[in-house]
Amino acid sequence: xxxxxxxxxxxxxxxxxxxxxxxxxxxxxxxxxxxxxxxxxxxxxxxxxxxxxxxxxxxxxxxxxxxxxxxxxxxxxxxxxxxxxxxxxxxxxxxxxxxxxxxxxxxxxxxxxxxxxxxxxxxxxxxxxxxxxxxxxxxxx
Amino acid sequence: xxxxxxxxxxxxxxxxxxxxxxxxxxxxxxxxxxxxxxxxxxxxxxxxxxxxxxxxxxxxxxxxxxxxxxxxxxxxxxxxxxxxxxxxxxxxxxxxxxxxxxxxxxxxxxxxxxxxxxxxxxxxxxxxxxxxxxxxxxxxxxxxxxxxxxxxxxxxxxxxxxxxxxxxxxxxxxxxx
Numbered sequence: 001x002x003x004x005x006x007x008x009x010x011x012x013x014x015x016x017x018x019x020x021x022x023x024x025x026x027x028x029x030x031x032x033x034x035x036x037x038x039x040x041x042x043x044x045x046x047x048x049x050x051x052x053x054x055x056x057x058x059x060x061x062x063x064x065x066x067x068x069x070x071x072x073x074x075x076x077x078x079x080x081x082x083x084x085x086x087x088x089x090x091x092x093x094x095x096x097x098x099x100x101x102x103x104x105x106x107x108x109x110x111x112x113x114x115x116x117x118x119x120x121x122x123x124x125x126x127x128x129x130x131x132x133x134x135x136x137x138x139x140x141x
Numbered sequence: 142x143x144x145x146x147x148x149x150x151x152x153x154x155x156x157x158x159x160x161x162x163x164x165x166x167x168x169x170x171x172x173x174x175x176x177x178x179x180x181x182x183x184x185x186x187x188x189x190x191x192x193x194x195x196x197x198x199x200x201x202x203x204x205x206x207x208x209x210x211x212x213x214x215x216x217x218x219x220x221x222x223x224x225x226x227x228x229x230x231x232x233x234x235x236x237x238x239x240x241x242x243x244x245x246x247x248x249x250x251x252x253x254x255x256x257x258x259x260x261x262x263x264x265x266x267x268x269x270x271x272x273x274x275x276x277x278x279x280x281x282x283x284x285x286x287x288x289x290x291x292x293x294x295x296x297x298x299x300x301x302x303x304x305x306x307x308x309x310x311x312x313x314x315x316x317x318x
Contacts, residue, residue: 014290018264020271020282049293052300053265056246061159061176066151069177073147073184 007038017046147184150195155180157196158203161262164250165207167214175210179203197277200267204259211255249299257292264289 009032015021016029033039158179162172179202183190190198250258256278263269263277264285271282271289278285 011287011290014293015271015286018271018289020286045297046293049296049300050265052249053246053261053296055242056160056164056266057243058156058160059163059243061155062173065159065173065176066155069151069155069180070148072177072181073144 005038007036007042009036009039010042013039013042014046017043017050143187147187150183150199151180154196154199157267158199161200161203161266162207164247164262165255165258166210167251171210175203175206178206182206196267197269197273200259200263201277204255208255245303249296249303252299253292253295257288257295260285260288261292261296 009029012021012025012029016026019026021029029039033043155176159172159176162175162179163169166172166175179199182202183195183199186198250261253261260274260278263274264271269277271285274285275282
């Protein structure tokens with residue numbers, strides 16, 4: 001009985017069957033297969049596995065599953081729209097509060113400025129009155 | 142987000158993803174739950190995914206989600222006091238379902254390491270090239286080639302084991318005609 005030795009080309013056989021080799025390599029293996037008993041046996045084994053796997057028949061997806069997915073996605077859309085709306089509202093409210101604080105700052109500073117000028121005028125008047133009184137008292141003396 | 146476009150993708154690609162999940166997960170309920178998760182997650186990211194890569198994207202999501210589920214299940218089983226009961230239930234489920242040839246293939250595929258099963262699915266069932274799978278998994282075509290060789294060798298062992306445990310498959314010519 002002749003003994004079959006492991007062949008160095010054996011690792012290329014799967015790619016050979018899957019048509020993943022270059023044309024040159026493919027022809028080389030094709031030629032090699034004519035004489036190599038080991039590779040012939042390996043090819044038969046790979047073909048058996050492939051034939052076994054080919055027996056698989058795809059099952060249909062239960063129709064209610066598609067509907068479930070579509071309704072979840074619909075809910076997601078509604079939630080997302082809500083989230084977008086809330087995000088916009090919060091951004092708007094931040095912008096509004098910044099604007100409000102800016103305007104109120106400006107208004108407050110204007111009020112303070114005008115108050116200060118009124119006060120300083122009043123102070124001048126008081127000082128003037130004090131000076132006049134002082135002058136009058138001095139004259140009286 | 143374009144809901145109509147999503148519906149088209151869902152109706153055309155759901156079968157492929159569902160059957161991939163059926164091949165690697167232990168039961169239908171898990172496959173159905175994960176299918177929903179995969180498509181909902183896809184819907185959220187759809188705008189950022191190139192239209193040409195919708196299918197690889199869906200498969201990659203399915204792969205990662207199933208991997209997480211399998212890992213968490215293994216962890217739970219490790220600490221579960223009812224581990225033996227669960228195993229017995231699984232064995233019983235296997236026994237009643239193996240009449241179907243497709244179920245037999247699923248049973249064998251489930252015993253492969255997850256990555257090998259994924260590569261085999263992509264190459265054999267989805268007809269993707271080694272280069273495409275390599276791009277998907279960020280590796281080289283030669284690495285995919287050697288992983289496929291290993292996957293088929295392992296699958297052969299699994300099938301032989303199955304034949305030993307359930308000689309009925311062999312006598313009916315379901316394995317190795």
